[in-house]
Structure formats: structure tokens, C-alpha cells
Amino acid sequence: MKKNYCIIGTGVAAVHAAKAIRDLDPDGHIAVYGAEQGLPYNRIKLSKDLFADLHSEKVLIKKGKWYDKQGIQVFPNTRIERIDIEQHTLVTAAGERLDYDKLLICTGAKNCKLTINGADKQGVFSIRERHEADAFKAYIEDKLHVAIVGGGIQGLETAWSLAKAGKKVTVIEAAPRLMARQLDERVSSRLKETIEAWGAQVYVQASIQQIVGEESVTGIMVNNEVIPCDSVAYAIGVIPNLDLVLDIAIETNRGIVVNDQMETSGTDIYAAGDVTEWRSIVDGLWDCAMEQGKIAGHNMASTEARDYQRVIPLTVFNAFDLPMFTMGVVDESQCDMTMIEEDETGKYTRLFIKNNQIVGVISLESVVAAQPYKAAIDSQASVEGLALHQLTIQEVMRAIKDRECTTVK
Numbered sequence: 340m341k342k343n344y345c346i347i348g349t350g351v352a353a354v355h356a357a358k359a360i361r362d363l364d365p366d367g368h369i370a371v372y373g374a375e376q377g378l379p380y381n382r383i384k385l386s387k388d389l390f391a392d393l394h395s396e397k398v399l400i401k402k403g404k405w406y407d408k409q410g411i412q413v414f415p416n417t418r419i420e421r422i423d424i425e426q427h428t429l430v431t432a433a434g435e436r437l438d439y440d441k442l443l444i445c446t447g448a449k450n451c452k453l454t455i456n457g458a459d460k461q462g463v464f465s466i467r468e469r470h471e472a473d474a475f476k477a478y479i480e481d482k483l484h485v486a487i488v489g490g491g492i493q494g495l496e497t498a499w500s501l502a503k504a505g506k507k508v509t510v511i512e513a514a515p516r517l518m519a520r521q522l523d524e525r526v527s528s529r530l531k532e533t534i535e536a537w538g539a540q541v542y543v544q545a546s547i548q549q550i551v552g553e554e555s556v557t558g559i560m561v562n563n564e565v566i567p568c569d570s571v572a573y574a575i576g577v578i579p580n581l582d583l584v585l586d587i588a589i590e591t592n593r594g595i596v597v598n599d600q601m602e603t604s605g606t607d608i609y610a611a612g613d614v615t616e617w618r619s620i621v622d623g624l625w626d627c628a629m630e631q632g633k634i635a636g637h638n639m640a641s642t643e644a645r646d647y648q649r650v651i652p653l654t655v656f657n658a659f660d661l662p663m664f665t666m667g668v669v670d671e672s673q674c675d676m677t678m679i680e681e682d683e684t685g686k687y688t689r690l691f692i693k694n695n696q697i698v699g700v701i702s703l704e705s706v707v708a709a710q711p712y713k714a715a716i717d718s719q720a721s722v723e724g725l726a727l728h729q730l731t732i733q734e735v736m737r738a739i740k741d742r743e744c745t746t747v748k
């Protein structure tokens with residue numbers, strides 16, 4: 340009998356899960372239900388490329404033909420309201436009941452809410468879904484000044500999109516520095532200087548008190564001073580979207596708890612992507628969601644289980660003409676030592692080393708330079724025996740490569 344696979348959510352985890360299922364089960368019925376309009380798209384573009392046509396085919400993860408060819412049915416605009424785990428049934432917002440043999444929950448994450456006074460005024464936005472980006476762009480079309488609350492990657496990429504579109508931008512961050520999770524102090528302050536050189540104002544360690552205006556935004560109060568602005572867009576973190584599972588018997592903590600096979604505690608129910616918590620980790624990153632989707636899909640259709648191996652977190656930043664990437668563990672306090680190199684052209688690289696292994700890197704280079712570092716982190720290459728204090732980073736990377744070649748021979 341044909342198996343009935345249901346997937347909730349139309350993000351990247353869902354698409355890759357559906358493909359993995361189809362690769363193993365040519366006959367099964369695969370249905371993907373999503374609350375948003377249209378086919379699954381590249382969510383990252385909502386900040387990286389805000390002013391592009393977000394409804395063009397270029398933004399799709401896969402084109403319509405691909406789903407037809409794969410025999411994967413996508414039902415956009417179809418919110419699942421309830422999971423009946425006893426009956427193996429889903430209930431849509433329109434009241435339709437849908438049976439499943441295997442279910443995958445990929446409902447992603449929700450943006451954390453800004454809770455200060457005035458956050459409900461017209462002109463305040465937080466972008467997670469495409470319709471929110473559409474509404475934001477329409478609102479600011481005839482306006483000039485946007486305040487961005489949140490100096491993480493999403494906020495800064497939005498700031499860059501706005502700056503390129505000729506808007507006046509103010510970035511406001513509560514932490515002492517920008518992108519504090521991904522960057523060290525040196526690169527954070529380089530980034531701040533670069534953004535300021537583009538004409539944007541940047542506040543760090545800011546106390547954000549309220550959004551002011553009658554019905555709509557006219558300013559934001561920071562450090563007891565009102566900064567006039569026409570709109571506020573905030574990106575202050577995400578939380579797994581647990582709405583569907585809160586009142587059913589599926590184990591949750593910060594996210595839906597999954598094992599290495601992406602199984603939840605519910606029979607025949609898997610989860611993947613931003614909604615999950617795996618080994619106490621909630622990643623909230625594109626590459627991790629994609630890989631978890633692949634593993635979940637494989638295990639839904641196969642009797643030979645595959646385990647999820649954590650994808651090394653990689654952040655790629657291209658805004659304000661300051662390309663950079665950061666990867667792995669970049670917290671000095673968790674490492675035994677770091678190696679730093681900076682030259683007069685502004686090139687900067689920092690390696691993070693723990694237990695004689697490279698565990699992370701921050702580099703002010705384009706992501707094309709990331710490959711050797713990725714390979715070294717993935718393979719847990721050893722730097723034992725290398726005179727790290729006398730070598731350059733390039734020499735260390737070469738020595739690692741030479742060792743690998745010798746081992747392979």
C-alpha cells in the first residue's frame with residue numbers, strides 16, 4: 340500500500356525532506372501544507388535582498404515544475420490547525436481532516452516580540468514571512484528614515500538593503516557590540532565604523548525605551564533621547580514555533596525535542612528545522628534546517644536509520660561592502676588559544692583552537708575563502724606538534740593540508 344507522508348510548513352526543511360522521501364519511495368503520496376502564499380521560497384532574501392522582486396521565480400527554493408516532476412503536492416495558504424496524534428490525522432483551518440502515516444513538523448520559528456511601549460503603533464515591523472516584507476516595503480515607500488532595532492545579521496542586512504535604496508537608517512543595539520554572537524570585538528568595531536561611514540547612525544549598548552507617535556511612528560526613544568524616524572523594523576531573535584504542539588503529547592523544551600533520527604516523542608511524528616531542539620541545541624539556521632530536513636525525510640521513508648550530524652554554523656555577511664564569514668565556535672572563553680592576523684589592507688583572520696583542533700574562524704574575506712577552514716573543522720584536523728606561536732595562519736592551514744595528504748597516501 341502507498342504510504343501517506345504529510346509535511347507541515349513550506350520552508351527549506353520541508354522541501355529537502357520531501358525530496359529525501361521521494362528519493363527512497365517512488366510511490367508514496369507526499370503532501371506539504373503551508374500557511375503562506377505560494378511555493379517555498381528563500382527566506383534569507385527577505386533581509387539580504389529586501390528590495391528585489393520577492394515574488395519572482397528566482398526567489399523560489401525549487402520551481403513549480405520540479406514539484407510536478409517529483410510528484411510532490413504543495414498546498415500553500417493551508418494552515419494546519421491541529422494534530423490528532425491518536426487518529427493520525429491533521430485538521431486544517433478550514434476544518435478538513437487529512438490522514439497521515441508519517442508526519443513531519445517543519446513549522447519554523449517566530450520572531451521574538453518587541454515589548455516596549457508603542458511597539459503596536461503603525462509603522463513598526465518585524466519580518467519573518469514574505470507578506471511582512473511586502474507590507475514593510477509598501478509602508479516605507481514614501482518615507483525616509485527607518486530605525487532598525489537589533490544589530491544582529493538580520494537587522495544589519497535589512498539596514499544595508501534600506502541604505503542601498505536611499506533610506507536614512509539608524510541601527511540600535513542593546514548589547515555592547517554588533518553581531519556579538521558571531522564576531523569578536525575587533526571585527527564588531529570595524530563593522531560599526533564601516534556602517535557609520537555609509538552615513539548610518541549606530542547606537543550600541545542602547546537602552547531602547549519606547550516608540551513614540553500618535554497612531555503611527557514618529558520616533559524612538561533611546562537613552563532618554565527621541566530619535567525622529569518614520570518606521571521601526573526590529574529583529575531581536577527568534578523562538579521555535581511550537582503553536583501546533585503545545586497541547587498534544589509531544590515533548591518540547593525550547594523547541595520540539597528530537598533524537599538523532601529527527602523523531603519526536605510522538606509515534607510516526609518527526610520534526611526538522613528551526614522548530615526543533617536537538618541535543619539541547621536550537622540552531623535557527625538555514626543550513627541546519629536543510630540538513631535536518633534531509634535526515635528526517637530519509638528516516639520517514641527508510642528502514643535504515645541515518646543520524647543527523649550537526650552542521651557547523653556558518654554566517655556569511657556581505658553587507659556594507661564588508662564581506663566576511665564566521666564559522667564554528669568563535670567564543671574566546673570556550674577556546675584554549677586564538678591566532679590573529681591583520682594586515683594593512685584590512686584583511687583580518689582569527690582562528691579559534693581548542694584541544695589542539697581548529698574549532699572556529701572569523702575572517703574579513705568573501706565566503707569563497709572559507710573552504711579550507713570548513714574542511715579542517717569538519718575533519719577535526721589536529722594542530723598538535725605545530726609551533727603555533729611561530730607560524731602564520733596560512734602556514735598552519737598548509738601544514739594541516741600536508742598532514743592530510745600524507746595520511747591519505
Ligand SMILES: Cc1cc2nc3c(=O)[nH]c(=O)nc-3n(C[C@H](O)[C@H](O)[C@H](O)COP(=O)(O)OP(=O)(O)OC[C@H]3O[C@@H](n4cnc5c(N)ncnc54)[C@H](O)[C@@H]3O)c2cc1C
Nearest residue numbers: 348350351352373374418419446447612613623624625628
Ligand atoms: C529575514 C531573515 C534572514 C535570515 N538570514 C539568515 C542567514 O543569513 N543565514 C542563516 O543561516 N539563516 C538565516 N535566516 C534563518 C533561516 O531563514 C531559517 O533558519 C530557515 O528558513 C528555517 O527553515 P525551516 O524550514 O525550519 O522553517 P521556516 O523557513 O520558518 O518555514 C516554516 C514555514 O511553516 C509555516 N507554518 C507555520 N505554522 C504552520 C501551520 N500551522 N500550518 C502550516 N504552515 C505553517 C510558516 O508559515 C513557514 O512558511 C534568516 C531568516 C530570516 C527571516
